[in-house]
Amino acid sequence: MKVAILPGDGIGPEVTRQAVRVLEALDLPGLTLFEGDVGGIAYRRHGHPLPAETLAMARAADAVLFGAVGDPSCDALERALRPEQAILGLRAELGLFANLRPAKTFAGLEGMSALRPEIARAIDLLIVRELNGDVYFGEKGTDTLADGRRRGWDMMSYAEDEVRRIAHVAFRAAQGRGKRLCSVDKANVLETSQLWRDVVSEVAGEYAEVTLEHMYVDNAAMQLVRDPGRFDVVVTGNLFGDILSDQASMCVGSIGLLASAATGDRTTAFGTFGLYEPIHGSAPDIAGQSVANPVATILSAAMMLRHSLGRESEAARIEAAVARTLGEGVLARDLGGSATTGEVGDAVIARL
Structure with missing residues (x-):
């Protein structure tokens, strides 16, 4: 099982890191993670928000776990080079025409x-x-x-x-x-x-x-x-x-709670190929402060396990661990709590 990890900009690397930690905690045999540049960081390193090597990595994977793109320092660039074009390009190049966005209220919230x-x-x-x-x-x-x-x-x-x-x-x-x-x-x-x-x-x-x-x-x-x-x-x-x-x-209750999947007609050996991402943006105003809520990205990883990697039981375990974490009051700042990004990740892992 090959997964391309594309953290992106702003809080993208912070929240994606917690989702990766959760995936690693499951210790799934045969799961290989590859990381690539996308968005503003990709423009600064490679001259384009969706470099050819990143696109090739995504095409070779069974699924993509995506963080967020958006960088105010790139706002003056021509539209084709702005960070947001990376996600639009991935959707078009990978034939991802259907976005699935579940919304459900967590008990206690x-x-x-x-x-x-x-x-x-x-x-x-x-x-x-x-x-x-x-x-x-x-x-x-x-x-x-x-x-x-x-x-x-x-x-x-x-x-x-x-x-x-x-x-x-x-x-x-x-x-x-x-x-x-x-x-x-x-x-x-x-x-x-x-x-x-x-x-x-x-x-x-x-x-x-x-x-x-x-x-x-x-x-x-x-x-x-x-x-x-x-x-x-x-x-x-x-x-x-x-x-x-x-x-x-x-x-x-918060944009930091909702996951999403982008899928198309392509299938893999395990399920339907897809790109999975939280629905929030890069939030550059809080980047680097360890206050971003990683729950949406962690739940995106659960959707990835279910739809693209054929791992229903592990997906359900992650979702149950997230529900317990929130129900027991381990909340990030967007939910009125004081838990850091890493502490929310720690709590989910402890409850797996």
Whole structure:
């Protein structure tokens, strides 16, 4: 089992180190970890945020564990050389079109949510976000209008096959959960969303046991704070999924708690190839202070074991150890505690 470790920038190396410590504590036979540069650190060392050697390492692996990218010192670079292009490039080059972002409230942490505890307690959902299309990958540019005004533009588009493949991922996920799928779009004003809705409805015919609901994105954002327990699996496009998944993290209590997986059609000898990362960013304002919460990255490693390496029992052990750690009050600063990044890692390892 070969895993590429790409720590990245800011707090990425700090939180990734704790996830690696947890993996090493499992002492899995045949597990080999390789580390590479990505993001701002890669630009400074190699002249590009996604060096050819890093991409080759990722392609040769069975899974990728990713930290975070983002470095304010690179903000003046041309867009193609900015750290954030590394993750977009990995998704495109590795064919990772489906982002899986589970959100579930941990017992004992209901009070950390901005929602009332009795509402937060009901959160147990999975957001399936399309990763390779939408405005993030569409044509874009800036120009000047005839009257001298500057204009920026981005194209939002989806082809039906792109919608169909992410819909299948979402329906299969719903089959393994509560058999309820909510497709989120803005079909009342966007032609892209109308196509999205039409194709998802067509795919629904292949999954008779799954109940499909369509919802406009503004209503979905409202329902996510009003009644989040109504959602089981949510499928949506790149832009809407980016926003809603971050909103879901704050409904749970902290962005430092949520893991994610990016997968595609490629399989390995053990499962589905994927890139696993916490949903938070590089947080340069707290980098190097040992206060970052590593839980999301540790849980990302658990997802990696389950989906890409075929190690369900070890994944469940990590998740149980994390739940005990949080339930027993070992909390990082984002959750109101005082435990350092390393102390949270120590506590999880002690409870394995």
